[in-house]
Amino acid sequence: MKIALLGYGRMGQTIEKIAISRGHDVVLKIDKDDNDYDITLADVAIDFSLPSAAFGNITNCLNNNVPVVSGTTGWLDNYDKAVALCKEKNGGFIYASNFSLGVNIFFELNKTLAKMMSNLNQYNVTMEEIHHTKKLDAPSGTAITLAEGVIDNNNNYDDWKLDESDKSTRIPIVAKRIEDVPGTHTVNYESEVDSINIEHVAHNRQGFALGAVVAAEWLVGKAGVFSMNDVLNIG
Numbered sequence: 001m002k003i004a005l006l007g008y009g010r011m012g013q014t015i016e017k018i019a020i021s022r023g024h025d026v027v028l029k030i031d032k033d034d035n036d037y038d039i040t041l042a043d044v045a046i047d048f049s050l051p052s053a054a055f056g057n058i059t060n061c062l063n064n065n066v067p068v069v070s071g072t073t074g075w076l077d078n079y080d081k082a083v084a085l086c087k088e089k090n091g092g093f094i095y096a097s098n099f100s101l102g103v104n105i106f107f108e109l110n111k112t113l114a115k116m117m118s119n120l121n122q123y124n125v126t127m128e129e130i131h132h133t134k135k136l137d138a139p140s141g142t143a144i145t146l147a148e149g150v151i152d153n154n155n156n157y158d159d160w161k162l163d164e165s166d167k168s169t170r171i172p173i174v175a176k177r178i179e180d181v182p183g184t185h186t187v188n189y190e191s192e193v194d195s196i197n198i199e200h201v202a203h204n205r206q207g208f209a210l211g212a213v214v215a216a217e218w219l220v221g222k223a224g225v226f227s228m229n230d231v232l233n234i235g
Ligand SMILES: NC(=O)C1=CN([C@@H]2O[C@H](COP(=O)(O)OP(=O)(O)OC[C@H]3O[C@@H](n4cnc5c(N)ncnc54)[C@H](OP(=O)(O)O)[C@@H]3O)[C@@H](O)[C@H]2O)C=CC1
Pocket: 006, 007, 008, 009, 010, 011, 012, 030, 031, 032, 033, 048, 049, 050, 051, 053, 057, 070, 071, 072, 073, 074, 096, 097, 098, 099, 100, 208
Protein backbone atom coordinates (compact mmCIF):
# COMPACT_ATOMS: atom_id res chain seq x y z
CA MET A 1 0.00 0.00 0.00
CA LYS A 2 1.24 3.51 -0.77
CA ILE A 3 0.83 5.68 2.33
CA ALA A 4 0.92 9.48 2.70
CA LEU A 5 1.91 10.70 6.16
CA LEU A 6 0.26 14.05 6.86
CA GLY A 7 2.34 15.18 9.82
CA TYR A 8 5.86 13.77 10.22
CA GLY A 9 6.42 14.49 13.91
CA ARG A 10 6.53 12.06 16.85
CA MET A 11 3.60 10.00 15.56
CA GLY A 12 4.33 10.31 11.83
CA GLN A 13 7.85 8.95 12.34
CA THR A 14 6.65 6.05 14.53
CA ILE A 15 3.96 5.19 11.98
CA GLU A 16 6.54 5.21 9.16
CA LYS A 17 8.61 2.48 10.89
CA ILE A 18 5.58 0.28 11.52
CA ALA A 19 4.19 0.83 8.01
CA ILE A 20 7.52 -0.20 6.43
CA SER A 21 7.76 -3.25 8.72
CA ARG A 22 4.33 -4.31 7.41
CA GLY A 23 5.45 -4.04 3.79
CA HIS A 24 4.01 -0.62 2.88
CA ASP A 25 5.65 2.28 1.00
CA VAL A 26 5.61 5.75 2.49
CA VAL A 27 5.30 7.94 -0.62
CA LEU A 28 4.68 11.33 1.03
CA LYS A 29 5.86 12.82 4.35
CA ILE A 30 4.15 16.17 4.81
CA ASP A 31 4.91 18.83 7.40
CA LYS A 32 3.93 22.47 7.90
CA ASP A 33 5.89 23.95 4.99
CA ASP A 34 5.02 21.29 2.41
CA ASN A 35 2.10 22.98 0.65
CA ASP A 36 2.51 21.72 -2.89
CA TYR A 37 2.11 17.95 -3.08
CA ASP A 38 0.01 15.46 -5.01
CA ILE A 39 -2.04 13.46 -2.51
CA THR A 40 -3.29 11.16 -5.29
CA LEU A 41 0.13 9.47 -5.28
CA ALA A 42 -1.10 7.61 -2.17
CA ASP A 43 -3.63 4.79 -1.74
CA VAL A 44 -4.40 6.07 1.75
CA ALA A 45 -3.41 9.00 3.96
CA ILE A 46 -2.68 8.97 7.69
CA ASP A 47 -3.02 12.36 9.38
CA PHE A 48 -1.30 12.99 12.71
CA SER A 49 -0.67 16.72 12.40
CA LEU A 50 -1.91 19.71 14.38
CA PRO A 51 -5.38 20.72 15.60
CA SER A 52 -5.21 23.70 13.22
CA ALA A 53 -4.14 21.56 10.21
CA ALA A 54 -6.15 18.33 10.45
CA PHE A 55 -9.42 19.50 8.89
CA GLY A 56 -7.65 21.00 5.84
CA ASN A 57 -5.65 17.79 5.39
CA ILE A 58 -8.76 15.60 5.65
CA THR A 59 -10.67 17.84 3.22
CA ASN A 60 -7.83 17.65 0.69
CA CYS A 61 -7.84 13.84 0.85
CA LEU A 62 -11.61 13.48 0.51
CA ASN A 63 -11.74 15.99 -2.36
CA ASN A 64 -9.16 13.86 -4.18
CA ASN A 65 -10.77 10.48 -3.45
CA VAL A 66 -7.97 9.37 -1.13
CA PRO A 67 -9.24 7.53 1.98
CA VAL A 68 -7.99 9.12 5.18
CA VAL A 69 -7.29 8.00 8.73
CA SER A 70 -6.95 10.84 11.25
CA GLY A 71 -5.65 10.62 14.79
CA THR A 72 -5.13 14.33 15.29
CA THR A 73 -7.01 15.63 18.33
CA GLY A 74 -8.40 19.08 19.09
CA TRP A 75 -10.10 19.77 15.72
CA LEU A 76 -13.52 18.17 16.33
CA ASP A 77 -15.52 21.42 15.97
CA ASN A 78 -15.22 20.57 12.25
CA TYR A 79 -15.90 16.82 12.56
CA ASP A 80 -19.49 17.05 11.27
CA LYS A 81 -18.28 18.93 8.18
CA ALA A 82 -15.70 16.21 7.49
CA VAL A 83 -18.44 13.56 7.81
CA ALA A 84 -20.71 15.48 5.41
CA LEU A 85 -17.90 15.86 2.85
CA CYS A 86 -17.02 12.17 3.11
CA LYS A 87 -20.64 11.22 2.40
CA GLU A 88 -20.94 13.72 -0.47
CA LYS A 89 -17.78 12.34 -2.12
CA ASN A 90 -18.55 8.70 -1.25
CA GLY A 91 -15.10 8.58 0.35
CA GLY A 92 -13.52 6.67 3.24
CA PHE A 93 -12.74 8.28 6.61
CA ILE A 94 -11.81 7.10 10.10
CA TYR A 95 -11.16 9.38 13.07
CA ALA A 96 -10.20 7.98 16.46
CA SER A 97 -9.03 9.91 19.51
CA ASN A 98 -6.89 6.87 20.27
CA PHE A 99 -5.88 4.09 17.86
CA SER A 100 -4.32 1.67 20.35
CA LEU A 101 -5.99 -1.70 20.89
CA GLY A 102 -5.56 -1.33 24.67
CA VAL A 103 -7.33 2.03 24.83
CA ASN A 104 -10.17 0.78 22.65
CA ILE A 105 -10.68 -2.11 25.11
CA PHE A 106 -10.43 0.46 27.93
CA PHE A 107 -13.19 2.54 26.23
CA GLU A 108 -15.53 -0.48 26.40
CA LEU A 109 -14.59 -1.20 30.04
CA ASN A 110 -15.33 2.45 30.87
CA LYS A 111 -18.81 2.23 29.29
CA THR A 112 -19.63 -0.98 31.19
CA LEU A 113 -18.48 0.52 34.51
CA ALA A 114 -20.48 3.69 33.80
CA LYS A 115 -23.63 1.59 33.30
CA MET A 116 -23.02 -0.30 36.56
CA MET A 117 -22.62 3.00 38.42
CA SER A 118 -25.72 4.62 36.97
CA ASN A 119 -27.97 3.89 39.98
CA LEU A 120 -25.22 4.25 42.61
CA ASN A 121 -25.41 7.92 43.54
CA GLN A 122 -22.89 7.60 46.37
CA TYR A 123 -20.06 7.50 43.77
CA ASN A 124 -18.78 10.60 41.94
CA VAL A 125 -16.67 10.20 38.80
CA THR A 126 -13.54 12.22 37.97
CA MET A 127 -10.96 11.73 35.21
CA GLU A 128 -7.26 12.47 34.91
CA GLU A 129 -5.03 12.47 31.84
CA ILE A 130 -1.24 12.86 31.85
CA HIS A 131 0.77 13.66 28.69
CA HIS A 132 4.16 15.03 27.65
CA THR A 133 4.74 18.78 27.83
CA LYS A 134 4.67 19.26 24.01
CA LYS A 135 0.97 18.36 23.77
CA LEU A 136 -1.04 21.29 22.36
CA ASP A 137 -4.61 20.38 23.40
CA ALA A 138 -6.26 19.75 26.77
CA PRO A 139 -8.07 17.70 27.78
CA SER A 140 -6.79 14.92 25.54
CA GLY A 141 -9.06 13.52 22.83
CA THR A 142 -8.99 10.19 24.68
CA ALA A 143 -10.23 11.83 27.91
CA ILE A 144 -13.07 13.45 25.96
CA THR A 145 -14.05 10.06 24.48
CA LEU A 146 -13.96 8.54 28.00
CA ALA A 147 -16.17 11.35 29.34
CA GLU A 148 -18.62 10.84 26.44
CA GLY A 149 -18.66 7.11 27.26
CA VAL A 150 -19.79 7.92 30.81
CA ILE A 151 -22.33 10.56 29.72
CA ASP A 152 -23.94 8.12 27.23
CA ASN A 153 -24.17 5.29 29.79
CA ASN A 154 -24.78 6.93 33.16
CA ASN A 155 -27.85 9.04 34.02
CA ASN A 156 -25.96 11.17 36.54
CA TYR A 157 -23.80 13.09 34.02
CA ASP A 158 -24.58 15.30 31.03
CA ASP A 159 -21.30 17.12 30.28
CA TRP A 160 -17.59 17.36 31.15
CA LYS A 161 -15.35 20.26 32.18
CA LEU A 162 -11.60 20.82 32.29
CA ASP A 163 -10.39 21.13 35.92
CA GLU A 164 -12.91 21.82 38.66
CA SER A 165 -16.54 21.15 37.87
CA ASP A 166 -19.06 23.83 38.79
CA LYS A 167 -21.96 21.40 38.50
CA SER A 168 -22.41 17.91 39.93
CA THR A 169 -23.61 16.57 36.55
CA ARG A 170 -20.43 17.74 34.76
CA ILE A 171 -17.45 15.34 34.88
CA PRO A 172 -14.26 17.11 36.01
CA ILE A 173 -11.21 16.23 33.88
CA VAL A 174 -7.77 17.10 35.24
CA ALA A 175 -5.02 17.41 32.58
CA LYS A 176 -1.38 17.14 33.75
CA ARG A 177 1.69 17.74 31.59
CA ILE A 178 4.88 15.87 32.59
CA GLU A 179 8.04 15.47 30.45
CA ASP A 180 7.98 12.48 28.05
CA VAL A 181 4.75 10.78 29.25
CA PRO A 182 3.17 9.11 26.14
CA GLY A 183 -0.36 9.04 27.60
CA THR A 184 -2.01 7.92 30.88
CA HIS A 185 -5.76 8.00 31.48
CA THR A 186 -7.54 7.29 34.77
CA VAL A 187 -11.27 7.11 35.53
CA ASN A 188 -12.00 7.36 39.25
CA TYR A 189 -15.25 6.66 41.11
CA GLU A 190 -15.07 8.01 44.65
CA SER A 191 -17.47 7.41 47.56
CA GLU A 192 -17.12 8.19 51.28
CA VAL A 193 -16.00 4.62 51.96
CA ASP A 194 -13.91 3.62 48.96
CA SER A 195 -12.49 4.38 45.49
CA ILE A 196 -12.62 2.43 42.24
CA ASN A 197 -10.04 3.34 39.57
CA ILE A 198 -9.52 2.05 36.06
CA GLU A 199 -6.37 3.17 34.27
CA HIS A 200 -4.66 2.82 30.90
CA VAL A 201 -0.93 3.57 30.69
CA ALA A 202 0.77 3.78 27.30
CA HIS A 203 4.45 2.77 27.63
CA ASN A 204 5.35 4.29 24.24
CA ARG A 205 3.68 5.42 20.96
CA GLN A 206 3.85 2.09 19.16
CA GLY A 207 0.34 0.96 20.08
CA PHE A 208 -1.16 4.18 18.66
CA ALA A 209 0.93 3.87 15.49
CA LEU A 210 0.17 0.18 14.88
CA GLY A 211 -3.55 0.86 15.32
CA ALA A 212 -3.41 3.67 12.75
CA VAL A 213 -1.66 1.47 10.17
CA VAL A 214 -4.12 -1.39 10.78
CA ALA A 215 -6.99 1.10 10.34
CA ALA A 216 -5.48 2.34 7.05
CA GLU A 217 -5.10 -1.24 5.76
CA TRP A 218 -8.74 -1.91 6.71
CA LEU A 219 -10.08 1.31 5.16
CA VAL A 220 -8.69 0.95 1.63
CA GLY A 221 -11.47 -0.11 -0.75
CA LYS A 222 -14.30 0.89 1.64
CA ALA A 223 -16.66 3.88 1.48
CA GLY A 224 -18.14 5.45 4.60
CA VAL A 225 -17.34 7.04 7.95
CA PHE A 226 -15.96 4.48 10.38
CA SER A 227 -14.59 4.15 13.90
CA MET A 228 -12.00 1.89 15.56
CA ASN A 229 -14.87 -0.30 16.78
CA ASP A 230 -15.54 -1.14 13.13
CA VAL A 231 -11.85 -1.92 12.50
CA LEU A 232 -11.35 -4.01 15.63
CA ASN A 233 -14.87 -5.51 15.59
CA ILE A 234 -15.44 -4.71 19.27
CA GLY A 235 -18.12 -2.73 21.11
N1 LIG B 1 -5.35 9.19 17.97
C1 LIG B 1 -4.22 8.71 18.51
O1 LIG B 1 -4.08 7.49 18.73
C2 LIG B 1 -3.13 9.66 18.84
C3 LIG B 1 -3.28 10.97 18.54
N2 LIG B 1 -2.24 11.84 18.70
C4 LIG B 1 -2.47 13.19 18.19
O2 LIG B 1 -1.77 13.30 16.96
C5 LIG B 1 -1.37 14.65 16.75
C6 LIG B 1 0.13 14.68 16.44
O3 LIG B 1 0.85 14.26 17.55
P1 LIG B 1 2.46 14.24 17.54
O4 LIG B 1 2.96 13.45 16.39
O5 LIG B 1 2.87 13.90 18.91
O6 LIG B 1 2.75 15.80 17.27
P2 LIG B 1 4.05 16.46 16.61
O7 LIG B 1 4.00 17.91 16.97
O8 LIG B 1 5.27 15.67 16.95
O9 LIG B 1 3.80 16.29 15.04
C7 LIG B 1 2.89 17.07 14.33
C8 LIG B 1 3.51 17.32 12.98
O10 LIG B 1 2.53 17.94 12.13
C9 LIG B 1 3.26 18.83 11.31
N3 LIG B 1 2.39 19.80 10.66
C10 LIG B 1 2.17 21.12 10.95
N4 LIG B 1 1.31 21.65 10.05
C11 LIG B 1 0.99 20.65 9.18
C12 LIG B 1 0.17 20.57 8.04
N5 LIG B 1 -0.53 21.63 7.59
N6 LIG B 1 0.07 19.38 7.41
C13 LIG B 1 0.74 18.30 7.84
N7 LIG B 1 1.55 18.33 8.90
C14 LIG B 1 1.67 19.48 9.57
C15 LIG B 1 4.27 19.45 12.23
O11 LIG B 1 5.32 20.03 11.44
P3 LIG B 1 6.18 21.26 12.00
O12 LIG B 1 6.97 20.68 13.13
O13 LIG B 1 6.97 21.64 10.82
O14 LIG B 1 5.18 22.29 12.47
C16 LIG B 1 4.74 18.22 13.02
O15 LIG B 1 5.81 17.56 12.40
C17 LIG B 1 -1.79 15.40 18.00
O16 LIG B 1 -3.03 16.03 17.77
C18 LIG B 1 -1.97 14.30 19.05
O17 LIG B 1 -2.89 14.64 20.06
C19 LIG B 1 -1.05 11.45 19.21
C20 LIG B 1 -0.85 10.15 19.57
C21 LIG B 1 -1.88 9.14 19.41
